[in-house]
Amino acid sequence: MTNRNKKNEFGLCDGVRVTSNGYEITTSRSNGSGVERVYNLPMVDEEKWIKEWENEGLHRALDGDKKQKFYLLVEFPYPSGAGLHVGHARSWSAMDAYARKKRMEGYNVLYPMGWDAFGLPAENYALKMGVHPSQVVPENIATFKKQCQALGLSFDWSREIDTTNPQYYKWTQWIFIQLFKKGLAYQAEVSVNWCPACKTNLADEEVLANGTHERCGSPTQRRPQKQWLLKITAYADKLLEGLETVDYSEDVKMQQVNWIGRKEWIDITYPVVGTNEKIVVSTTRPDTNFGATFVVVAPGHPILQTVKDRKVLEYAQKAENKSELERISQGKKKTGVFTGLYAVNQLNGQKLPIWVADFVLMTVGTGAVVGVPGHDKRDFEFAKAFDLPIVKVVDGDKMINSGFLDGLEIQTAISKMMDYLERKGWGKRIIRYNLHDWVFSRQHYWGEPIPIVHCPKCGPVAVPEDQLPVELPYLKKYEPSGTGESPLAKAADWVKAACPECGGPARRETDTMPNWAGSNWYFIRYLDNKNERELASKEKMKHWLPVDMYQGGAEHITLHLLYSRFIYRFLHEIGVVPTAEPYMKRRTHGIVLGADGRKMSKSFGNVINPDEIVRKYGADTLRMYEMFMGPFGQMVAWSDTAVEGVYRFLRL
Ligand SMILES: [Zn+2]
Ligand SMILES: [Zn+2]
Known part of the structure; x- marks a missing residue:
């Protein structure tokens, strides 16, 4: 039998030693050498040894x-x-x-x-x-x-x-309060992803590329709601730089780099003919600008205020009432109306007809795109549908039909064009990220309460740290309401609180944190x-x-x-x-x-x-x-x- 109190040179109980073959245990059933090779096969009492390990604290x-x-x-x-x-x-x-x-x-x-x-x-x-x-x-x-x-x-x-465990989530709440104090946790009315099946808001990261909820597979929608957000975008560059200092496998690094999506864009200005108006279009590919043949604006674009044509305004109105998903779904027949306006491409003086179409969203970029049908599938379909000219400006990886860019490779052409547009005062470089601030509130019961009290006088106030944890109250009925209100709102006694700043009557935040907290x-x-x-x-x-x-x-x-x-x-x-x-x-x-x-x-x-x-x-x-x-x-x-x-x- 083994002696519990005595340890050998391996830190194991006496009678047990590690060999290249596994554990060797000296037992009364030993063979001639005094040692029996034992694997944790069913004939060995695995439960006994597991208890023994735990009692011995072998893995502490x-x-x-x-x-x-x-x-x-x-x-x-x-x-x-x-x-x-x-x-x-x-x-x-x-x-x-x-x-x-x-x-x-x-x-x-x-x-x-x-x-x-x-x-x-x-x-x-x-x-x-x-x-x-x-x-x-x-x-x-x-x-x-x-x-x-x-x-x-x-x-x-x-x-x-x-x-x-409240003694654990006390510190999850404490971290939230530190973020709040530094302005990195804030409330805003935002368009959020909504899963109708789970009746909850979702972070962008929880919605798959095909628009479904990663957990349940249901199609998600977008709807506006007041939410808590964490300002992860303030750390975009730091999160990128940090990747240089760690050993992550290449695919892991690339996924984070792409998700953060730091890219150099240029906002290009196009004067609108016969008006004092301008249209700004943002792009990462200004090299193709000699191939631009039209401009498309979103149905909510301010330039439409200068348009009187009823047909145009009716189209825009109808398009705005459709859901975003419906508007951008692929394979859908392209629709659009010519506004009667023209924008000037200052590179070559060409007049580009301005169209309005439902697939352009005000929430993406500047709400306007320049059509380069020679090199973009969606622009190509649009040009085909409305008989607009198609010009090729890239052949293989070299520029053609592009004036001073001819013969250059794409990457060189991009930076040369950006330099040129900035020098002329027609464009301005800007860094944009794919990463958005992290939607951090959920209208669900089973999560950490957000440690905030809302006071009519002082606004949102952090719960004092010596009052943490804000414990999740026991609710018998905790189903999500589906109205956007958290089940915690039903816990009337719990919701009532004194404002930590002025002592006046206030309400506890009823949203909870997401499971990532x-x-x-x-x-x-x-x-x-x-x-x-x-x-x-x-x-x-x-x-x-x-x-x-x-x-x-x-x-x-x-x-x-x-x-x-x-x-x-x-x-x-x-x-x-x-x-x-x-x-x-x-x-x-x-x-x-x-x-x-x-x-x-x-x-x-x-x-x-x-x-x-x-x-x-x-x-x-x-x-x-x-x-x-x-x-x-x-x-x-x-x-x-x-x-x-x-x-x-x-x-x-
Ligand atoms: Zn879902
Ligand atoms: Zn107050």
């Missing part, structure tokens, strides 16, 4: 230890009712092997786990089950934890966190998960940060990964965290598909339950199989026969 990370630290982070899960996915098991087993290797190499390894349990999925699940989220979340967490332990993952459970900073809380005075102590942050290796899903690159870099950068600027970037290294894992090559889903009947594999073959079989499935970064389909093969191999 030591604060302030002299050994070199290594902070290894995996994305903490939303604990769904479905339990652990074999995809979780794959990613965490791989990093578990890495953690164990680092420990054996003499590092003081921090490999923690916690639960991202606020948000829509938990709320929708609870609604479906007809129970309260505060009841299902702890149950789901318990299941997840048991499953992790059954896999023998060497997480340091003493650091476990749960984003729905708790994950913005969770990796900081692992360092000091019971601290009541700070997010984490300065000393512990200095010891452990930044994260040395962060492993997670490709679907989070422009969501959680970008958001948390922004928040961390902000915390660095206000002197809370020790470094500018949170994660030194980022790698992505591929998804585990069903045996049929499709995404695992109940409706396809192809979901693999890791518990069953563990019961039948043992945790080591599952883990080893998943490590040999294929390249870690790629999608890979499940195979039952390969599991069998690994099992037989381990039994040899």
